[in-house]
Each structure stands twice: as C-alpha cells, then as structure tokens.
Amino acid sequence: MKKFLWLFVLLGAFGYAGCDTHARKLIRVYSQLKACRNNQIIWKDGARMVYDDGKRESEEKILKHADIEDMFTYSYTKESYAHPKHDPGRYRNERFFRHMYGDSASAVRRHLMTIDWFGRKVRVTTVNNVHRHLLAVERDLNRLLKRHPEYRKYLVPIGGTFKWRTIAGTKRLSVHSFGAAIDINVKYSAYWRWSKGMKYQNKIPFPIVKAFEKHGFIWGGKWRHFDTMHFEYRPEML
DSSP states (O other): OHHHHHHHHHHHHTTOTTOOHHHHHHHHHOTTEEEEETTEEEETTSOEEESOOOOOOOHHHHHHHOOTGGGGSSOOOSOSSOOSSOOTTTOOOHHHHHHHHOSSHHHHHTTEEEEEETTEEEEEEOGGGHHHHHHHHHHHHHHHHHHOGGGHHHHSSOOBSOOOOBOTTSSSBOGGGGTOEEEOOGGGOOBGGGSGGGOOOOOSOHHHHHHHHHTTEEEGGGSSSOBTTEEEEOGGGO
16 A cells, blocks of 8 residues: 555656656656646646546547547557558647647747758757757668668658648648648658548658657658658657
8 A cells, every 4th residue: 555655656746646648758758848637737837738628529520629638549650551540640739739839930930940951951940859850860861861862752852841831621730830840752742632532552661751750750651641741740659
C-alpha cells in the first residue's frame, strides 16, 4: 500500500497525476507544457485546456472538433504503408497548436527562421526547435542521397513550408500555418482528393520517410486520407 502511495506522490510531483500515457507523451516532448491534472493540460504560462471532453463522435465531427485526447485515436506505426481505416495524426486540436505556435499569421511569423533545404531557402518555426529537426532531416537525407542519388527528385522542388491557410475543402488550419510542416515535390506525390475512389498510391521511397520520422516528423502517406508529399512535426505520435 505504501509503495502505491509513494508512486502516486511521485507521479503528481512530475505533473502526471490523472493523466494517461498519451498525455504524458505530450508533456515529455513539448517543453511548453507543465503538467496534466484533473483532466487538464497545464501550460507553463498558466493556460489550461481540457484533455478529454468525454465525447465519442463520428469521424467527421472529431476532425472538426477534436479534443487533445482525440489526437491519439489512431496509433502511428513504423510500417511503410497506410492503414485502410486509420488516419494517425490527422485529428488535431487546433486550439492546442495555436497556443503552441501562434494564434495568427503574424504571431507565427515572429518565430520563423529561414533555413537551407537542398539549396532552397525555406521558412520554418523555431518553436520546439522544428528548424533544427528539419536541418537534421536534411543531413540524413544528404547521406542517403550519396547511396541513392535518384531520390533527389522526390525532395526538390518542394511544395512549401510555412503558409497560413486552411486544409483544402475545410475550415481547419493546416499545420503549414504554424511553420511546422513541409511538402516535398508535388510531382511525385499522391493525394486522396486527386484519387478516384481514394485508391491508395505512393511513389515516395520509404527510406526518405524514415529519415523524417527519426527526427519527429510524421508522414501523411500513412493516412487513409493519404497525402504522400506531407510531413509535419508531431513527436508525440512517434
């Protein structure tokens, strides 16, 4: 009994009391977060957000109104293909990301840095050191290109990084709005809206995907609603 009491005290001291495993992942990977208590994510600036609203809704409603816990509905795996029914990482709580990266285009721009991506200048956020993680991806990809120079065509020219915009066909903000996503060469990419019957397609070599995943980026090619050009910084999913 005393052992469990001490465990509870220890978890509370580190801000984990009342949290599930996924909430703990958020606190571990995002330095802006302080704790999770009483079903609330607590930010270091004092802000509080409900973690799980308790609602179990349709896929369409969750896409529009995901709570923070909903973001973990599907597990992101290291397999090289999309699950026929799952969209791991596609559910996002917009309020969470707005608070993390900026609540407007101008707020996000204050944290952008221009970096080199295979000879091109791109703008990405410095929040969570996303710029450093993307540079680490480029270093690994450069090593990969020494063995597979034919892969370069998939990486440049890129589709884009920062752009304050909504996701096509929706009113939801894209992760590109926060400077935490990159689209690689559109020419060799597949997107579910371009596909009749949503038949899965992909041309992106999996070693490229693994280089991104190693540094905290998930791949849209693992979504049932596939977007194989798209990578976004979501270390909590990995």
